Amino acid sequence: MPVPTEERSSPSDSLSEPRVLVIEDDTALTTVLAKALAARGFSVQVMATGQAALEAASVEAPDVVVLDLGLPDMDGIDVCRQLRAWFANPIIVLSADGDEDRKVAALDEGADDYVTKPFSMPELLARLRVALRHRRTSAAVAADGVIALGDLVIDVGAHAVAAGGAPLELRPKEFELLLLLARNAGRVMTHGALATRLWGGPAVHHTESLRWHVMHLRKRLGEGAERPRLVTEPGVGYRLIVSS
Amino acid sequence: MSTDLGRVRRWRPGQLGAVIVAALAIAAIDAALAAAGDRVSRGTQALVLLVPVLGAAVVAGRRAALAVGIVAMVGFSLVLPPVGSPKVRLADDLVALAVFALVVIVIVVTFVAGRIEVLNNVERQRRLLLRSVSHDLRTPLAAIGAAASELAEGNHVDDNGRAMVELISRQVGQLDRLVANLLSLNRIEAGALKLNLQPVDASELVRHVIDQRTEATDTPIDLRLAEDLPTVRGDFTLLGQVVVNLVENAIRHSPPGHAVEIATAHRDAYVEIAVSDHGPGVPVDQRMAIFEPFRSGGNAGTSGIGLAICRAVVGAHAGTITAGAGADGGAIFTVRLPV
Numbered sequence: 295m296p297v298p299t300e301e302r303s304s305p306s307d308s309l310s311e312p313r314v315l316v317i318e319d320d321t322a323l324t325t326v327l328a329k330a331l332a333a334r335g336f337s338v339q340v341m342a343t344g345q346a347a348l349e350a351a352s353v354e355a356p357d358v359v360v361l362d363l364g365l366p367d368m369d370g371i372d373v374c375r376q377l378r379a380w381f382a383n384p385i386i387v388l389s390a391d392g393d394e395d396r397k398v399a400a401l402d403e404g405a406d407d408y409v410t411k412p413f414s415m416p417e418l419l420a421r422l423r424v425a426l427r428h429r430r431t432s433a434a435v436a437a438d439g440v441i442a443l444g445d446l447v448i449d450v451g452a453h454a455v456a457a458g459g460a461p462l463e464l465r466p467k468e469f470e471l472l473l474l475l476a477r478n479a480g481r482v483m484t485h486g487a488l489a490t491r492l493w494g495g496p497a498v499h500h501t502e503s504l505r506w507h508v509m510h511l512r513k514r515l516g517e518g519a520e521r522p523r524l525v526t527e528p529g530v531g532y533r534l535i536v537s538s
Numbered sequence: 539m540s541t542d543l544g545r546v547r548r549w550r551p552g553q554l555g556a557v558i559v560a561a562l563a564i565a566a567i568d569a570a571l572a573a574a575g576d577r578v579s580r581g582t583q584a585l586v587l588l589v590p591v592l593g594a595a596v597v598a599g600r601r602a603a604l605a606v607g608i609v610a611m612v613g614f615s616l617v618l619p620p621v622g623s624p625k626v627r628l629a630d631d632l633v634a635l636a637v638f639a640l641v642v643i644v645i646v647v648t649f650v651a652g653r654i655e656v657l658n659n660v661e662r663q664r665r666l667l668l669r670s671v672s673h674d675l676r677t678p679l680a681a682i683g684a685a686a687s688e689l690a691e692g693n694h695v696d697d698n699g700r701a702m703v704e705l706i707s708r709q710v711g712q713l714d715r716l717v718a719n720l721l722s723l724n725r726i727e728a729g730a731l732k733l734n735l736q737p738v739d740a741s742e743l744v745r746h747v748i749d750q751r752t753e754a755t756d757t758p759i760d761l762r763l764a765e766d767l768p769t770v771r772g773d774f775t776l777l778g779q780v781v782v783n784l785v786e787n788a789i790r791h792s793p794p795g796h797a798v799e800i801a802t803a804h805r806d807a808y809v810e811i812a813v814s815d816h817g818p819g820v821p822v823d824q825r826m827a828i829f830e831p832f833r834s835g836g837n838a839g840t841s842g843i844g845l846a847i848c849r850a851v852v853g854a855h856a857g858t859i860t861a862g863a864g865a866d867g868g869a870i871f872t873v874r875l876p877v
Contacts, residue, residue: 322678326685329688364673390676412682413683501736501737505737529746529775
């Protein structure tokens with residue numbers, strides 16, 4: 295059955311058909327993406343330029359954006375920055391291998407995750423699912439100063455953390471780190487972003503201590519089916535993932 | 539793609555302004571001298587010719603225009619008889635000399651610097667070309683790879699078809715690595731290998747590289763990774779490329795069904811990554827030569843640059859890479875990186 299390369303649905307909050315905006319100028323790739331995503335129940339809109347995409351995003355407010363960093367009219371990083379000024383939903387960046395600096399720059403500008411080309415559809419779909427799941431969890435916990443991720447509960451005001459009902463003893467820096475990652479659950483936090491917020495300095499001086507704190511925090515968090523995992527994104531940063 | 543190879547350097551407004559100011563300064567001195575004598579000095583004559591010469595050189599940027607102008611200027615000023623008292627003549631000669639010096643500077647800057655700029659242009663265009671080639675190659679690769687993975691995922695094809703689709707995925711991966719290697723070789727040759735240094739855990743690096751491998755092969759990969767390794771300061775992406783190249787090399791030389799082993803260890807002041815296979819091994823007399831570019835020993839399916847890139851990247855990290863033999867004669871490639 296032929297599937298149109300561009301599909302729109304009326305704006306709705308229906309999570310059964312998440313709306314994804316694909317910003318990519320290669321028509322071959324967008325054809326594959328549109329068909330594959332539509333087949334999995336996504337409502338897909340494709341834009342080939344940054345300008346058109348920014349306009350489309352402001353009208354449609356998609357649930358998730360897939361953004362190629364190499365666009366014909368604008369730098370993808372600028373698109374990311376402009377989008378992030380008002381857009382709260384996840385942005386997943388497509389980047390070419392070897393573009394590590396740009397990938398990190400995009401994450402620092404507010405992108406949530408990245409996929410390196412060439413990628414497989416299962417890989418991209420897995421990232422989309424993680425991004426959408428965390429969008430919902432973070433929306434659910436925002437209000438009362440208590441963050442619950444899986445069986446991990448962080449009482450921000452009381453500086454208290456409990457995992458599976460048992461209290462966790464964390465050092466102040468470990469608590470700060472966990473809080474940062476939990477508030478951005480599912481998002482890749484770059485070394486630079488974490489170091490700046492924990493120590494107020496550039497990443498080069500702190501990557502090693504960051505590594506050390508992550509190692510300890512990971513040990514304290516422990517493992518479990520409901521326990522969020524502190525995942526290393528090698529060469530880029532860290533993120534907290536809630537198991538599905 | 540257009541080039542500027544046939545042209546000389548174009549002057550920037552600031553540089554042109556400096557030359558004009560210098561010419562005007564000389565003209566002022568010259569006017570004073572001319573007032574002391576009873577006729578137009580050599581310096582003034584030279585200066586009168588300097589303007590069209592400069593103009594021709596700047597506007598046309600052609601060698602011929604500049605050459606004709608210079609010859610005319612030098613000849614004309616030599617033919618003119620000297621003027622005024624010996625003192626004025628000496629000063630006049632100095633001014634004429636200054637004019638010539640200015641002309642020489644203009645020539646040198648126009649042609650020599652022009653040459654350098656042309657070379658820089660060639661280099662820049664080479665880089666741009668490679669960048670765009672890599673982009674143009676990788677864009678369709680991304681679409682092919684995504685499409686193949688989508689076909690393999692669903693019930694679109696039978697088992698035969700799935701085998702074909704997996705073959706496509708594997709070849710896409712191989713092509714992409716080839717493009718990555720070509721890009722790295724280009725950067726290495728241009729002396730533009732910039733390391734993005736950060737603490738790297740070798741075991742984490744190997745695990746990441748193996749996790750990223752999407753294509754299935756007949757060759758199992760055994761990991762023997764040391765935990766709690768000290769980190770090395772390195773470029774994660776480039777070192778990852780080294781591991782990828784070594785693993786692909788080992789898989790290529792492995793008999794089907796035989797495992798490739800990757801081990802990490804901490805030895806003295808080094809962290810070691812060793813990749814070994816159970817293939818035919820590397821003859822003793824070739825253990826240095828295989829790291830030269832385009833020396834893959836006639837083996838099909840390789841570009842012969844993978845190991846050369848490994849050596850260049852490891853060298854840039856002040857480390858070493860060696861080829862040796864395991865107990866059964868298979869190859870062992872050992873990378874040592876300083877802690």
